[in-house]
Structure formats: C-alpha cells, structure tokens
Amino acid sequence: MDAKVNGSTTRKASPGKATILALGKAFPHQLVMQEFLVDGYFRNTNCDDPELKEKLTRLCKTTTVKTRYVVMSEEILNKYPELATEGQPTVKQRLDICNDAVTRMAIEASESCIRKWGKSVSDITHLVYVSSSEARLPGGDLHLAKGLGLSPDTHRVMLYFMGCSGGVAGLRVAKDIAENNPGSRVLLATSETTIIGFKPPSASRPYDLVGVALFGDGAGAMIVGTDPIPGAECPPLYELHTAIQNFLPDTEKTIDGRLTEEGISFKLARELPQIIEDNIEGFCHKLMGVVGMSEKDYNKLFWAVHPGGPAILNRVEKRLDLMPEKLNASRRALMDYGNASSNTIVYVLEYMVEEGLKIKEEEENKEDCEWGLILAFGPGITFEGILARNLTI
Numbered sequence: 001m002d003a004k005v006n007g008s009t010t011r012k013a014s015p016g017k018a019t020i021l022a023l024g025k026a027f028p029h030q031l032v033m034q035e036f037l038v039d040g041y042f043r044n045t046n047c048d049d050p051e052l053k054e055k056l057t058r059l060c061k062t063t064t065v066k067t068r069y070v071v072m073s074e075e076i077l078n079k080y081p082e083l084a085t086e087g088q089p090t091v092k093q094r095l096d097i098c099n100d101a102v103t104r105m106a107i108e109a110s111e112s113c114i115r116k117w118g119k120s121v122s123d124i125t126h127l128v129y130v131s132s133s134e135a136r137l138p139g140g141d142l143h144l145a146k147g148l149g150l151s152p153d154t155h156r157v158m159l160y161f162m163g164c165s166g167g168v169a170g171l172r173v174a175k176d177i178a179e180n181n182p183g184s185r186v187l188l189a190t191s192e193t194t195i196i197g198f199k200p201p202s203a204s205r206p207y208d209l210v211g212v213a214l215f216g217d218g219a220g221a222m223i224v225g226t227d228p229i230p231g232a233e234c235p236p237l238y239e240l241h242t243a244i245q246n247f248l249p250d251t252e253k254t255i256d257g258r259l260t261e262e263g264i265s266f267k268l269a270r271e272l273p274q275i276i277e278d279n280i281e282g283f284c285h286k287l288m289g290v291v292g293m294s295e296k297d298y299n300k301l302f303w304a305v306h307p308g309g310p311a312i313l314n315r316v317e318k319r320l321d322l323m324p325e326k327l328n329a330s331r332r333a334l335m336d337y338g339n340a341s342s343n344t345i346v347y348v349l350e351y352m353v354e355e356g357l358k359i360k361e362e363e364e365n366k367e368d369c370e371w372g373l374i375l376a377f378g379p380g381i382t383f384e385g386i387l388a389r390n391l392t393i
Contacts, residue, residue, distance in 0.1 A: 011370065011389065011390070011391045011393070012391070013227070013228060013239045013389075013391060014241075014389075015226075016179060016182070016226055016227065017179065017239050017240065017241060018174070018175040018178040018179050018224050018225065018239070019225065019226065019228060019237070019239050019240065020222050020223070020224055020236065020237045020238045020240065020349070021117050021222075021224065021225055021233055021234060022113045022114070022116040022117035022118075022222065022223045022234055022237070023116070023220070023221070023237065023346055023349055023350050023353070024109045024110060024111070024112035024113025024115075024116060024220070024221040024222075024346075025109050025112065025218060025219065025220050025221070025343070025350065026105045026106075026107075026108035026109035026112060026219045027069035027105070027217065027218045027219070027337075028071045028101065028105065028193070028217050028218070029069075030069060030070050030071065030072065030073050031068075032067065032068045032069070032070055032216075033066070033067055034060050034065050034066050034067065034068070034213075035060075037056075037060055037213070038053060038056050038057050038060060041056070041201070041212055042056075042201065044074065044077055044084060045084045045200035045201060046084065046200075047200055047201050049203070051203075052201045052202075052203065055206075055209055056201070056212060056213060059209055059212075059213035059214075060213045062213075062310065063213045063214045063309065063334075064310045064331065064334060064335055065213070065214060065216075065334060066335045067335075067336055067337070068215075068216030068217075068337060068338035068340075069216055069217055069218055069337065070193075070194060070216060070217045071097065071098075071101045071193040071194075071195050072194070072195050076097060076195075080093050080097075083195075083198060084198075084200050085200065086199075086200055086202065087262065088262065089261035090261070090263060091259070091260070091261050091262065091263055094195055094196050094263045095134065095135060095136065097193075098133050098134050098193050098195050098196050099134045099136050099140070101133075102131055102134050102140060102192065102193055102219070103140060103143045103144060103147060103191070105191045105217075105218060105219035106129070106131075106140065106144045106147075106189045106190075106221070107144060107147040107148060108219065109191070109219035109220055109221040109346075110144065110148055110187060110189050110221040111148070112221065113187070113221035113222060114148075114187075114223070116234060117233055117234055118232070118233045118234045119185070121148055121150060122151060123185050124148075124151075124154060124185050124186075124187045124223075125153075125154065125155065125181065125183075125184040125185055125186070126154065126155045126156070126157070126174075126177050126178075126181070126185070126186040126187070127141055127144065127150060127154055127155070127156045127157070127186070127187050128156075128157045128158075128159065128170045128173050128174045128177070128187070128188045128189070129141035129144055129156065129157070129158050129159070129170075129189050129190075129191075130158075130159045130160075130162065130166040130167060130169070130188070130190040130191075130342045131159075131160060131166075131190065131192060131342070132160065132161045132162060132163050132166060132196075132257075132264075132341055132342065133191065133192045133193045133194075133195075133196050133341075134160075134196075135160070135259070139158045140158065140191070141158040142156065144189055148187075150187075155177075157177070159173065161257070161379075162342065162378055162379070162382075163255065163257065163341060163342070163378040163379045164306055164339065164341050164378045165306070165376040165377055165379070165380075165382050166190060166341065166378065167190050167220065167306065167341075167342040167344065167345035167346060167376060168306065168345055168374055168375065168376040168384035169245065169376075169378075169382075169384050170190060170342065171188060171222065171240065171243070171345070171374070171386060172243040172245065172384060173188075174186040174188045174222070174224040175240045175243050175386070176243075177224075178224050179226055182226065182227070183226075183227075184225060184226075185223060185224075185225040186223070186225060187221065187222075187223060188221065188222045188223075188224060189219065189220070189221045190219060190220045190341075190342040190343045190346065191218075191220075192217060192218065192219070192340055192341040192342060192343055193217040194217055195217075195263075196264045197211060197263050197264040197265065197266060198263065199262070199263070199265075205265070207266060207267050207268060210268065214309055214339050215338055215339050215341070216338030216339065216340045218337060218343045218347075219343055220340075220342070220343040220344075220345070220347065221346065222346065224240070235391070235392075237349070237353055237390075237391060237392055238349070238374075238389065238390060238391060238392075240386055240388055241290070241386075241387045241388060241389060242287060242290045242386070242387040243384075243385070243387075244283075244286055244287060244384075244385055244386075245384050245385075246283055246286075246383045247380040247381065247382045247383070248275065248279060248380065248381045248382075251275060251380065251381040252379075252380065254268070254269045254271065254275060254381050255267075255269075255272065255378065255380070255381060256268075256379075257379065272308075272312070273309075273311040273312050273314075273315045276312055276315060276316065276377055276381070277315035277316065277318070277319045279383065280316055280320065280383075281295065281319060283383045283385060284298075284320070284373060284375075286385075287373055287385050287387040288301075288373075291371060291387065293371065295320075298320045299322060299323050299326065301326075301369055301371055301373055302369040302371075302373075302390055303316075303322065303326045303327055303330070303372060303373055303375070304329065304330070304345065304352055304372060304375070304388075305327060305330045305373075305375045305376075306330070306344055306345050306375065306376035306377065307330040307331065307333055307334035307339060307344060307348070308339055308376075308377060309339060310334065312377070313327050313331060328351075329348045329349075329352040329355060330348050332351050333348045333351055345374065349374070352390075356390060356392045356393050370390055371387065371389055371390075372387075372389075372390060373385055373386070373387060374386040374388055
C-alpha cells in the first residue's frame with residue numbers, strides 16, 4: 001500500500017505485518033585500526049613468532065576490515081595478565097568482564113534506538129535479547145530490562161549462542177511476537193564481545209588468528225511492531241513479510257564452538273563459504289516465491305546480508321550474479337565494524353537506510369527496490385532469512 005506525501009510516493013506498512021520502527025547501535029570505547037592491530041596484538045600477548053605475525057598480517061588484509069571496536073584493552077590485560085597466557089583457566093575472569101560489558105553496550109544501543117523511535121520505555125511490552133558472549137543466571141535479558149527501567153510486566157525471551165545468525169533469528173522471533181500480540185512493541189537487543197574467546201597466538205590453533213583479524217565488539221537494537229501510529233512514533237523502515245529458518249543436515253561441525261575453562265574456542269571449516277554458496281539459491285527461492293519472484297529477479301531485490309567475511313559475500317554475489325552495489329551495505333559494515341556477530345545485521349540495515357535516503361535525495365527518478373532479503377548464516381549450519389519491504393522510499 002502506497003500513499004502520496006509532498007508529491008512523492010511513500011509506502012505504507014500492511015495492516016498486521018511487523019515492521020522495524022527504529023534502529024540503534026553502541027560500541028566500546030576502544031577503536032582498533034586494522035593497520036596497527038598486528039603489532040599491538042603480538043605485543044600484548046608477549047609473542048614474537050615471525051611466522052604467525054606474517055600470517056596475521058596477511059589475514060588482516062584479506063578480511064577487508066579497516067576499523068573495529070573492542071572491549072579488550074591494555075588496562076584489562078594489566079589487571080588479568082592470565083588472559084594472554086596459554087592454558088590458564090580463565091573462564092570466570094572472562095565472564096566477569098563480558099557479562100558487564102555486554103549489558104552496558106546493550107543498554108546504550110537500546111536507549112539510542114528508543115530515542116529514535118520517539119516513544120517511552122514504558123511503551124515496550126516485550127524484550128528479545130541475543131548474545132553469544134555471556135553466560136549467567138539470571139540472564140542478560142533481566143539485566144538489560146533492569147538497566148533500561150522496563151516494566152516488570154515486560155515479557156522476555158533470551159537467545160544464547162546462536163553466533164552470526166542470532167540477529168536475524170532474534171528479528172524472526174520479534175516478528176512472531178509482534179504479529180501475535182496486536183499493539184505490542186518489541187525491543188530486540190543484541191550484544192557481543194570477543195573477550196570470551198581472546199587467546200594468545202598459537203600455531204596449533206590457526207583459526208584463532210582469523211578471529212583476531214575479523215571479529216569486533218558492539219551492540220545493536222531494533223523496535224519491532226505492527227500498525228505504526230502516525231505522529232506518535234517514527235515512520236517504519238522495513239516491513240517483515242515472511243521469515244524462515246533452515247538447517248543443513250550433517251554440517252554441525254562446520255561451525256564449532258565450545259565453552260572451556262579457557263573461554264570459548266571456535267573452529268570454522270574451510271568449506272563454509274562453498275557450503276553457503278551451494279545452498280543459497282534454494283533458500284532464497286523459498287522466500288522470493290511468496291511474492292511470485294524467481295531467480296530472474298535477484299537484482300530487483302535489496303540485499304541485507306550478514307557479512308560473515310569477504311569470502312561469504314563474494315560467493316553469494318557470484319552464485320546469484322548480483323550487481324556489485326547490491327552488497328554495498330554489507331561490505332561497508334564489515335569494513336567499519338568487522339564481523340560483530342549477531343549485531344552486524346543492525347549495522348547493515350542502518351547503512352541500507354542511509355543509502356536509500358541518499359538515492360531519494362539525489363536521484364528522484366531512479367528505480368528503487370521495494371522487496372529484499374535479510375539473511376544470516378550461523379552454527380548448524382543454520383540459514384535465517386526474512387522477506388522484507390523497504391518502506392523508506
């Protein structure tokens with residue numbers, strides 16, 4: 001449904017369909033420039049292995065990341081030097097740092113999102129909280145609710161250890177809640193830090209260097225609800241039309257994470273990008289078919305893809321024969337923030353809104369994409385996808 005505003009067409013949300021009403025983000029204070037990362041990391045971990053240093057230097061270039069935010073600092077390492085020592089049982093120290101850090105970032109991102117939304121904290125009826133960086137009872141959902149001053153009547157859902165697919169999984173859950181509870185307003189918050197898996201370099205753990213070169217910290221937030229109220233809250237950004245989840249059988253070991261006394265250890269199989277490439281078309285067709293679109297329409301869509309790494313984006317672009325600009329927002333988010341796990345889809349969507357508004361201002365007659373896909377891939381291997389409508393143009 002479209003409406004005329006000041007002579008131009010503005011799309012209206014479909015009645016009863018969940019929409020994203022606002023986005024917010026937050027980061028720790030420590031900004032890391034990729035060009036200085038290698039020397040700092042090896043200095044902080046008291047390692048002088050030239051082969052490992054050369055390998056990390058190469059990885060830092062291939063990830064395409066330019067800047068990232070991290071909780072880890074020299075102050076933390078001075079207080080907890082055991083974090084940079086091989087084989088030390090440090091899970092308690094890590095969780096003490098992570099639990100506090102993810103709560104602070106989630107509060108800041110949520111407050112930013114609520115300000116943009118234009119309504120009060122008291123109008124939030126549900127909370128969906130996502131993190132793979134903490135472990136505690138009660139969970140981060142309750143600590144976030146307390147920090148924001150949410151009503152004790154707020155209904156809470158917590159999604160732990162879903163990795164990179166967590167942000168879109170949380171959005172799927174928020175959509176279901178909003179559409180099944182008319183009048184509700186759902187706060188989705190994600191928060192992650194890499195301290196839980198920080199380790200010194202080791203030739204026996206080559207994947208750790210990939211993580212050092214690729215991952216970043218931060219938080220994201222969204223307000224999701226149906227039937228936006230004109231004038232009382234900000235106009236909706238995206239309509240969430242259809243959401244699906246699939247897992248690929250016998251791929252449980254492709255993304256493997258384990259919580260040990262030394263924190264979390266991750267392993268990614270080299271074939272991950274190929275597996276995603278081999279299965280992306282069938283997954284997308286399930287969503288596109290809902291509105292009668294086919295593979296001929298790939299470039300008629302907008303694409304909000306979680307940037308797990310440049311290889312994954314390159315494989316998706318190649319298999320679907322996408323125009324290079326289709327993944328601009330994903331590549332930009334990766335360059336500016338690294339792979340921040342569940343948070344990153346929030347940063348991608350923010351960049352997509354920004355790019356859409358720029359097109360609207362500069363090229364009034366340019367054809368825009370009404371329909372698009374929001375995608376992420378995580379442990380399982382799990383595919384999360386949402387068919388969405390862009391309501392900003």
